Amino acid sequence: MSPMTIAERLALNKYDVDAEPHIHLKAETCQKCDQSPCLYICPSECFKLREGKLSFAYEGCLECGSCRIACDKGAIEWSYPRGGFGVSFEYG
């Protein structure tokens, strides 16, 4: 089996994306952060560095909660998506 990109992996899953993000970042805190554990611990790579700035997209979130535990700067305001929204696993 050949390796897959994250985009290919996430495309396998079913999502009902809410218009309202369920995770919010404190941009100022993130700007000052030099460790960025979020880049490694997010299994859907929602956090990316673009030209030295952290960008975040919630749409592919697998709702595991790794970011809220790994971020020790308190920069992540985390909740579950509203009822009925987010990922739906067919196998699990």
Place this chain on the structure above:
Amino acid sequence: MDETFDAIVVGAGPAGCAAAYRLAREGLQVLVVERGKFAGSKNVTGGVLYGPVMGNLIPNFWAEAPVERRISHHVITLLSEKSSLSIDYNAGDSERHNGFSILRSKFDRWFARKVEEAGGIIATGLRADDLLWQDGRVAGIVAGGDNIAGSVVIAADGVNSLLAEKAGLGVKLSPDNVNQGVKEVIKLPRETIEERFNLSGDNGTAIHFLGFCTQGVHGGGFLYTNKETISLGVVVQLKALVEHNVKGVELLEGFKAHPAVRELVKGGTTVEYSAHLVPAGGLKMVPRLYTDGLLVVGDAAALVVATGRALEGINFALESGMAAAETVKRAKGKNDFTKQTLSVYEQLLAQSFVLQDLRTFQKSAQFLENMRLYSVYPELACRLAERIFDVDGKPKKKAWQIIREEMKGKVSIWQMIRDAMSAKGAT
């Protein structure tokens, strides 16, 4: 909703469904609130469902539940970078229904239907946003803009239990006591799975991997055969991912490409990619289990035991859900839902395997911090096998001499004895 429920259960996983099923069977008014589109849609397992506990709740459940395969083969595989060494236990034709591979999206949906059949109400697509407080005690939940009143709330909202946090029960999640599982479900024809794993009928294999599957960092790998799919994943401590600047998915790709795994999943098609956290800190991370009007069950209470052999959580979820139901039944009899009455819950858990196992294995989490378990020992085991099985036409050495040669520079004999002693105390 104007009525007051006897119990509001938040989360339709094994813990929540076990509690709700038992309460509904006792004739109590129970509401289960599930944020997913259907029960099971947010749930993922990296484990085997061991049968006896579920069987206590629903006898012969496997005859009707959507279980995948009856686990007849248990394999432990140690991986070096290129090679592997396995211990393969085959239960043969034993009729015992001990362990099953399951897919949670299917299993939990079935379980929630059983709750409904028993008289419970399952409200899906509804997120519990907050606890409802009255006179300093939990009196229900706030969900979808409504206040829903309940004599007691059972928080079965999983490892990220926002309700247990809101109730101030001392939730202790941190990168060193939480593991991240990343998983693929891989589709293969039924016959291919049975031939490849030497299985007859609905028998199945569970393989646990240690060593190069996590490239030497704290964690392990798993493979379970389902009917027409394979569940494959790695489970790694969050702290290890951060410290080694490595991603779970990279480890999963490396694991999948390892010669010992590559041939097992060859020709398969990945049909799902998921991730989930597992509380792995053992007894010391368990929060307070109850307060006035609230009980916490399953992963929400970190009731998972790391034995050093595997992480076991579903049975702890089921048993704690049943204990919570028994507690609520007694509280209802006295019409008293204060923490004094709800303290029965902790007593019931202390009498069952839940707190006893957590106590027995309370040194495991610390033992599993030993990095030699993930690098030196699996590597050493594979090297010894290679040296013993390779015939090179030169005079042979005795096994002990080979062991000493291979240990050189990697681990001292004293270190190994110390590790063996701590393994004795922990696993």
